Amino acid sequence: MSLERQRKIVNRVFQRGDVTRADLAQHLDLNAATIVRLVAGLLELGLLKSHAGTSTDRGRPTEILSLNPDAVKAIGLEFSRDHCLLVILNTLGEVTHQASLPVPEFKANKVTLEALIKSLQTAVQKQGIAWSQVLSVGLSLHDIVDANGVWQTHEQPDSPFNVQAYVSERLMRTVVAEDVSRSFAFAEQKKGSGLEQKDMIYVFLGSHGVGSGIFVNGTLLKSSSGVCGELGHIVVEANGDQCHCGSQGCLETVATHQAIEARFDERVKQGVKTVLGPGAKFADICRAAAEGDKPAFLVLDELAQHLGQALAAATNISGAPLIIIGGQLKLAGDGFLRSVETALKRRVIAPLLKNIEVRYAALTPNAGAWGAASMALEKAFESGAVIELLSQKPLGEIQNSVVESV
Numbered sequence: 001m002s003l004e005r006q007r008k009i010v011n012r013v014f015q016r017g018d019v020t021r022a023d024l025a026q027h028l029d030l031n032a033a034t035i036v037r038l039v040a041g042l043l044e045l046g047l048l049k050s051h052a053g054t055s056t057d058r059g060r061p062t063e064i065l066s067l068n069p070d071a072v073k074a075i076g077l078e079f080s081r082d083h084c085l086l087v088i089l090n091t092l093g094e095v096t097h098q099a100s101l102p103v104p105e106f107k108a109n110k111v112t113l114e115a116l117i118k119s120l121q122t123a124v125q126k127q128g129i130a131w132s133q134v135l136s137v138g139l140s141l142h143d144i145v146d147a148n149g150v151w152q153t154h155e156q157p158d159s160p161f162n163v164q165a166y167v168s169e170r171l172m173r174t175v176v177a178e179d180v181s182r183s184f185a186f187a188e189q190k191k192g193s194g195l196e197q198k199d200m201i202y203v204f205l206g207s208h209g210v211g212s213g214i215f216v217n218g219t220l221l222k223s224s225s226g227v228c229g230e231l232g233h234i235v236v237e238a239n240g241d242q243c244h245c246g247s248q249g250c251l252e253t254v255a256t257h258q259a260i261e262a263r264f265d266e267r268v269k270q271g272v273k274t275v276l277g278p279g280a281k282f283a284d285i286c287r288a289a290a291e292g293d294k295p296a297f298l299v300l301d302e303l304a305q306h307l308g309q310a311l312a313a314a315t316n317i318s319g320a321p322l323i324i325i326g327g328q329l330k331l332a333g334d335g336f337l338r339s340v341e342t343a344l345k346r347r348v349i350a351p352l353l354k355n356i357e358v359r360y361a362a363l364t365p366n367a368g369a370w371g372a373a374s375m376a377l378e379k380a381f382e383s384g385a386v387i388e389l390l391s392q393k394p395l396g397e398i399q400n401s402v403v404e405s406v
């Protein structure tokens with residue numbers, strides 16, 4: 001019973017930040033003596049710390065309780081075909097370290113997972129962090145991750161692998177495996193452009209695909225199969241190009257980096273003058289459009305129409321009027337945002353119209369790893385795993401690290 005009540009206390013502190021014993025007694029329906037006893041145990045574990053507040057209680061400063069930032073570490077990893085980003089968070093979810101790790105073969109199997117486990121353990125060790133201090137691991141993965149953490153790559157749709165169960169069993173830690181776009185959406189909603197927004201759509205255009213994460217009334221949507229918010233397969237061009245999904249004219253056929261680069265090349269071949277040469281990359285096209293380059297502007301204006309069309313369908317279905325655009329599109333500047341907004345407003349139903357807003361994502365590229373790490377940290381607090389870990393921990397192992405923000 002004591003563990004269950006301590007779990008409630010640490011979760012209250014995790015959610016609220018600073019609390020007093022009076023706040024805990026009031027919200028957790030526990031008497032003052034019980035709170036004093038349970039909090040003393042958590043202070044001894046090193047999970048909580050206390051300091052004198054500015055207000056007073058009968059002439060004495062009120063004692064404030066908060067989480068000890070150095071009590072535990074949470075690891076986050078975003079793994080794709082061409083990069084593997086690691087972040088290490090402290091108890092408060094702040095990034096204390098980040099690194100690029102070697103990229104193993106992009107396959108949902110034991111060999112790849114073992115390579116990832118090995119390099120993350122090496123990275124943790126290099127930072128002088130004892131493994132006994134690691135509470136949780138969040139894995140942000142590309143392609144499809146279902147609600148149970150089963151991962152499936154586009155190349156091998158018939159070889160699903162339960163990454164969450166495998167890594168959790170191997171490391172004996174709380175593990176969350178999540179889709180990369182949902183990880184980014186989670187991060188943007190927690191501390192980025194969607195801060196405290198209950199209804200929002202995060203959209204990301206990548207080199208080969210389009211991803212999204214949709215919040216409705218504060219909940220990040222996810223189906224049991226893991227397929228959710230497939231914005232890339234909303235048809236935006238009647239009789240358009242064949243999509244790999246089997247349909248024709250999907251957003252993904254016209255909005256990936258590859259598709260935009262090809263469309264730009266077509267304009268250049270038609271003789272439209274440009275500051276860029278043929279074979280320009282997506283980021284260069286975005287920058288040139290912001291500076292008024294004609295073919296770059298025309299190609300991105302067309303993209304804004306397509307994106308607005310697909311997003312309007314998603315907004316009408318979900319009721320989420322705020323759109324957060326991630327990735328390199330930010331380079332295209334505010335003009336692109338306004339074009340998407342105008343295209344959206346033409347198609348969104350009246351009750352949503354006045355709240356329509358399109359913004360760029362605010363966080364850096366490690367936000368996907370941060371999102372998954374943060375989800376796993378939250379899960380380890382909710383389940384009480386954090387108390388169990390610290391109860392087993394040898395004394396004198398708590399490390400101090402320099403704190404940076406994402």
Ligand SMILES: [Zn+2]
Nearest residue numbers: 233243245250
């Ligand atoms: Zn498609």
